[in-house]
Amino acid sequence: MKARTRTYSRVTREALIMMGGLIRLTRKQLKISEADLSERIGIARSTLQMIEKGDPKVEIGLVFEAAVLVGVPLFVDEPSRLASEIARIHDRLALLPQSVRRSRIEVSDDF
Template sequence: MAEHVRTYSRTTREALQLMGGQVRLARKQRKMSEADLAARIGIARSTLQLIEKGHPKVEIGLMFEAATLLGVPLFVEEPSRLASQIERVGDKLALLPQSIRRPRKEVNDDF
């Protein structure tokens, strides 16, 4: 059985590369070794290297944990604002329908 090769959009690849680069830059600015950061996250050094390269197969939680430990902003400049942003998204979602259905095909009864 052939393995399915997933492709990612250019925007996704660039965003991953940017986040990985920010993690690497922050680690180096804090004069932290790969081994030290990997140990703090609880991962192998090789996984940290994949994070810093922006590899798309790395778990997003690991990427975010590395960024958080190094002070790299996630979505907002101030981490304390994340809760209010989550609440805003929740409020918007509450206004939308619970499920989305495909539009019914309109019956053409014009004979």
């Protein structure tokens, strides 16, 4: 059986390239070598290179860890605000209906 090749939208690909580029730019501005950063993350240098190229096959947690270690902001300008933003999202989710599935058609078995 042939493996299915995953395709990504243009926006997704561009966002990955942008994040990777920001990580690489910031790493270089801070004069951190690929070897040093990859060691801090606990990954191979080749994986860091994939992150910096925007390869979608890299685990998102590794991309975020690389970003955090070099100081690229994730979702908010100040990391201390993440907890309050998470709480706000959970509050908004709590206001939504529990289920988004269509209701099942109830079978009438009353003869």
